[in-house]
Amino acid sequence: MRGPGQRAGLSREAVVSAARAVLEQGPTLSMRAVAARLGVAPNALYSHVEGRDGLLDAVLDDLLGALALPAPDTDPAAGLTEVMTASHELLLSHPGLVPHFVARQGARGENAQRLGESMRVLLARAGVDDRAAQDTAIRVLVTHAIGDAAVAASPDGGPVPVDELRASYATGLGWLLTGALPRS
Amino acid sequence: MRGPGQRAGLSREAVVSAARAVLEQGPTLSMRAVAARLGVAPNALYSHVEGRDGLLDAVLDDLLGALALPAPDTDPAAGLTEVMTASHELLLSHPGLVPHFVARQGARGENAQRLGESMRVLLARAGVDDRAAQDTAIRVLVTHAIGDAAVAASPDGGPVPVDELRASYATGLGWLLTGALPRS
DNA sequence: ACCTGAACACCGTTCAAGT
DNA sequence: ACCTGAACACCGTTCAAGT
Numbered sequence: 001m002r003g004p005g006q007r008a009g010l011s012r013e014a015v016v017s018a019a020r021a022v023l024e025q026g027p028t029l030s031m032r033a034v035a036a037r038l039g040v041a042p043n044a045l046y047s048h049v050e051g052r053d054g055l056l057d058a059v060l061d062d063l064l065g066a067l068a069l070p071a072p073d074t075d076p077a078a079g080l081t082e083v084m085t086a087s088h089e090l091l092l093s094h095p096g097l098v099p100h101f102v103a104r105q106g107a108r109g110e111n112a113q114r115l116g117e118s119m120r121v122l123l124a125r126a127g128v129d130d131r132a133a134q135d136t137a138i139r140v141l142v143t144h145a146i147g148d149a150a151v152a153a154s155p156d157g158g159p160v161p162v163d164e165l166r167a168s169y170a171t172g173l174g175w176l177l178t179g180a181l182p183r184s
Numbered sequence: 185m186r187g188p189g190q191r192a193g194l195s196r197e198a199v200v201s202a203a204r205a206v207l208e209q210g211p212t213l214s215m216r217a218v219a220a221r222l223g224v225a226p227n228a229l230y231s232h233v234e235g236r237d238g239l240l241d242a243v244l245d246d247l248l249g250a251l252a253l254p255a256p257d258t259d260p261a262a263g264l265t266e267v268m269t270a271s272h273e274l275l276l277s278h279p280g281l282v283p284h285f286v287a288r289q290g291a292r293g294e295n296a297q298r299l300g301e302s303m304r305v306l307l308a309r310a311g312v313d314d315r316a317a318q319d320t321a322i323r324v325l326v327t328h329a330i331g332d333a334a335v336a337a338s339p340d341g342g343p344v345p346v347d348e349l350r351a352s353y354a355t356g357l358g359w360l361l362t363g364a365l366p367r368s
Numbered sequence: 369a370c371c372t373g374a375a376c377a378c379c380g381t382t383c384a385a386g387t
Numbered sequence: 388a389c390c391t392g393a394a395c396a397c398c399g400t401t402c403a404a405g406t
Contacts, residue, residue, distance in 0.1 A: 002371075002372075003371085003372070003405075003406080004370095004371060004372040004373075004404065004405040004406070005370075005371065005372080005404090005405045005406025006370090006371070006372085006405095006406075007369090007370060007371070007406090008370080008371065010370080010371085030397090030398070030399085031398085031399060031400085032397085032398075032399085040371080040372090041371070041372055041373075042398095042399080042400085043371080043372080043373090043399095043400075043401080043402095044370075044371050044372075046400075046401090047369075047370055047371070048370090051399075051400075052399065052400090099283065102286075102334045102335060102337075106335070108343070136351075136352050136355055139344070139348075139349070139352045140352050140355060140356035140359070143328070143331045143332050143335050143352070143353075143356070144327070144328060144331060144356070145331075146331050146334065146335060147327045147328060147329075147330050147331015147332065147334065148327050148331065150286045150330065150331060150334055151286060151290070151327055151330060153286075159292070160323070164323075165323070167320075168320050168323045168324050168327070169327075171320055171324060172324035172327070172328070172360060172363075174363065175324070175359060175360050175362075175363025175364060176356060176359050176360065176363070178359075178363060179356075179358065179359025179360070179362060179363060180359060186390075186391075187386075187387080187390085187391070188385065188386040188387070188389095188390060188391040188392075189385095189386045189387030189389075189390065189391080190386095190387075190389090190390070190391085191387095191388090191389060191390070192389080192390065194389080194390085214378090214379070214380085215379085215380060215381085216378085216379075216380085224390080224391090225390070225391050225392075226379095226380080226381085227380095227381075227382080227383095227390080227391080227392090228389075228390050228391075230381075230382090231388075231389055231390070232389090235380075235381075236380065236381090
């Protein structure tokens with residue numbers, strides 16, 4: 001009910017917000033679904049967002065911005081468990097983001113970097129000073145979260161219940177941390 | 185150049201084989217590409233295979249059937265490393281299979297079960313007798329392989345080179361195994 | 369600058385036919 | 388039983404226009 005040239009009052013924020021809403025409803029995000037929710041033609045989104053991938057990037061970093069960072073004085077192992085569990089839960093509750101997160105090899109937004117830095121601090125406090133060793137540890141931990149979330153995000157529910165996956169994630173995370181951190 | 189009713193001489197094997205060829209070429213598998221390679225209408229495949237997911241299942245188990253099982257007398261940790269590394273390499277060389285593998289929460293074909301059984305034997309020989317503990321260990325190991333392969337399978341090559349991902353996979357695998365297996 | 373309409377080049381899958 | 392043609396219901400994205 002709007003001709004060419006009539007403004008719809010869109011904004012980048014509104015588009016990202018609508019995308020989040022679409023992802024709450026169903027497991028996948030399509031441009032056309034976001035546009036429909038905004039009462040707008042599909043191609044209208046391209047004035048505010050760099051295609052579907054750009055939109056998913058924005059949504060992902062938006063969600064990561066809401067994650068709580070561990071307190072500066074927490075025990076390193078506890079802090080790392082905290083961050084990784086929170087990230088894992090975030091992915092579990094937004095399955096539609098997982099394939100994109102996977103394709104992007106982890107997030108690359110500013111909030112993702114903020115999380116990465118906080119992990120570096122914790123690792124350093126645990127005695128992992130070498131930057132390459134920190135990289136490896138972070139990559140292994142993030143990959144574990146991505147892999148588990150990806151498996152859990154299977155649309156049909158899958159043969160393995162989510163609770164068991166959550167439990168095995170915690171077990172694996174513990175094994176990885178004792179491997180990554182020097183003995184105290 | 186074939187009218188309705190004329191046979192094309194297709195078979196399930198031919199379809200699976202064509203699908204493998206398509207996956208060698210590019211990162212994704214579409215029904216229409218497989219059909220084109222066979223010189224056949226897209227819907228002709230449905231006489232031999234249960235849709236795209238069924239076809240991917242068949243291709244995956246076909247590939248798993250070619251994996252070598254560890255010798256019965258190998259050291260458990262070495263054997264598990266062997267199986268998991270081989271599975272990981274398989275996924276690395278067939279990125280198009282990874283999203284499906286992820287969605288299926290690991291393979292469920294007969295060759296996949298064969299691999300699972302051999303892992304159980306190795307775990308038991310290492311002292312992991314409890315079946316639930318074996319399940320957890322296998323799930324963690326498989327998830328690690330899936331997660332790493334999924335990250336490595338990113339289409340654009342991604343910011344992290346495959347060699348580094350392969351190295352961090354090995355590191356993580358080592359951490360997980362020392363966590364999973366009782367101290368010797 | 370922002371939005372629309374129409375189009376392009378794809379998908380997987382189904383259905384009614386033909387032999 | 389096996390295959391085709393046509394169609395359905397989708398995709399993401401681009402391009403030329405309109406204000």
